[in-house]
Amino acid sequence: ADSMTSLARATSTSAPARACASASLRRAVARARAASPRAFQHRHHDNTRRDESRLVASRRSHETPLARWTRPPPSAAMDGSAPSNVPTPSDDGDDDGDDGGGGGGGVAGAHLKEALTPVFAKLKSKNWQERGAAIAELEEVMTSAPTGAFGEELAVAVFDALVPRLADGNAKVSVQAFTMLAGVLPVLGDDVTPALGSLVPALAAGVGGANEKTRAAATAASDALIESCSATSLVQHVSHSVCFGVSRAKPVLLEYLVDLAEAVYPARPQLVVKHAVPAAVTCLANEKSAAIKAANARLLRALAGCLGKEALAQHAGGISAAAKKKVEDALKAM
Template sequence: MKRKGLSSVRRLARFHQEILLTRLHTVALAVMEEVNNLRSKVARSAILTLGELFSQLRRSMDQEVEEVARILLHRTSDSNEFIRAEAVKALSTMTQSASPSRVLSALIAGGLNHRNSTVRKCAAENLVLVVDHVGVDRLLSGRRDLVDQVVQSAVKFSQDGNQETRFYGKKVLNMLVFHEEFGRYQDRSLLSQDVHCIISAIKQRGLQDASLELLSPKDGRSRVNSSSNAQEDVLTTGRAEQDSPRQPRLVPQQPSVRSAEAVEQVKQLNKMLTAKEFQERMRGITQLLQLCDGNPRLLTSNIVDIFDAFMPRLQDSNKKVNQFALQSLAAIIPVLREDLHRVLHSMVIIVTDNLNSKNMGIYTAATRVLDTLIEHTDNLLLLQPFASRVQFISGRARQDITERLAVLVLSVYRRKPQAVERHVLPVLWYLLGNMTGNGVIRGGSGNLRAATARLAKALHQEMGTGLQEYAQSQPAHVTKTLRHFTEKEL
């Protein structure tokens, strides 16, 4: 019956899009849920359906890109060959159909730091497709924060332990660095010295070494140990450390924290953070706090690798570790705020998951982290992850995030009105469209009436009559509730 239902969704996408679009988010959520069905035939049918939805509805599916990318990337490493193949195909369809900026952010968030090498490879491959589809001209003339994300991600992919992932990472860099606009972008951007070194190496040799890697036997040690690869392996990543002894490499001329001692420090810290015994993990978090106070440059230079080990502690199975990690993160944010954009998206996802905890200590610590993020980081960077979480989380967490999203609207709108309209308006229509008379969202729990009203009033305060003009395309009950919220005092 589920396969028949999924087949019906595909037919609606092909022949009756106007019907499907009225309930698209609800349908998409139902399809995504079946991707992880234990019956492989149902799961495969659900993946096919997601591909069909993107193929037929294209940018109407933008709202779902982040969650779909996360789910499909995970399935690209499935043990079932047919599931794996369909996931790769559906991901490629999504990449070519949805808005490039949404796809880029989703691929980076879902694949860059994934523990599975196949997932990282698939994310890197699709990153190449998006950059090629968008065109370097358009990408470099767009949002600088997005270009920063692409460059930093390509650098990390270019140092991955998997040969193919390294090739795709270097291919992205190769597409960018030879463009005349990239020089101006590089001068304007606050890229680390190490990134500049890697870009210089790519300019000197292009894709020659990367192509040789793909053609060579898959003996990881033989290629990674070669002197031709040594210069590119500049960033100290956990996966790169798994390769062989280090060779001479291109390094900044100024004193660097990437000495042998620093590498060992990071290695020992990550070992403590991922230890089996909870007491050792607690000591690792304490050590992280001490480094943040005494040697913050070491952390900023290795922030992605260290946070790869630290992030799981924010959802640790031991409640003491979980709470201590959240409390520590609140203290770390003000110190590392300039570099947190590299790990911000996954951080918001993990921290907000704690908002539904029944442990009041964990809940309180999580809310403090979110408030600290709002206070100390660029609120524009928080807009998309907060907006996305409203639709993919339930319970008390949804209320807390919606209330903070209203704060972000007031902070960001005058600086970037298009970003608010792109990310927050779909959230408002979703809440108003699915809210029952008692303020509960269908399929969820908790009364969201006050939080939704606060978000509506924040948008109305900034947009004025423009909000009602946008609402004209929504169903009558949505515009009626919106008018009630914006005209009535809370």
């Protein structure tokens, strides 16, 4: 409460400048809407259904992982198109799941990028209150921009500017950034895919942080990402953080990876073999924490259910003979 009061006090002294900046952002969003009216209608429609989405999410525990990850988005259900995380006939099956955005969001993205340039500068301010105000301005744009405006170029630019604030030296700013992400990630959905390489490690670091409030906010943001982004895009990045991330975060990351592996395997088994299996083997070989061991045992059980125990051991043998032996011993103990 004190931080919010001080933030309000600091920003009130520059009300004209703040009003001018907000007006500029609103004009940019309006131009983006005009450049892509149909896309904005879809985004606005999606925003009005967030309460309905929460009800659907509340039934998550009653869904199988496959149903949760492959259910079509509302637009696909209406027009009969396939969900984005199910491969099309032209899919060669060899990519790493980063379906990625296309260009820079076209005319709409260009308007937004121009308007956000001063916001990006404020995110680097030495004044923590200005950084907090910039996060709020960025949130306004990200939740009201038309669908498709966040193409690859703009998505990368936005998260390149935002991700450092997740590790901000001021805990209030860090918590605000994570909290903002928890709200905007469900709106962006797969538009965030081009930025996963920087976003997922930053979220993992927050989940493993020492500050309790930061850890809680980071976990909420991570949950939002896992629920709203394609499993095929996430499995590589989550697996990498399991291998190389902070130990304190690994029990949570491994739980995510269980769901991701089970969801991805039926359509894209090569992604699970390439990313999730090495992550499980790495934890089995190197981790001593009881919490990590327990979570990794659940991952190994899930992988064995997908591949079969013998095939899982064979894939582990491709890493090393010692890895194969450890996996075989772990599977026997289950």
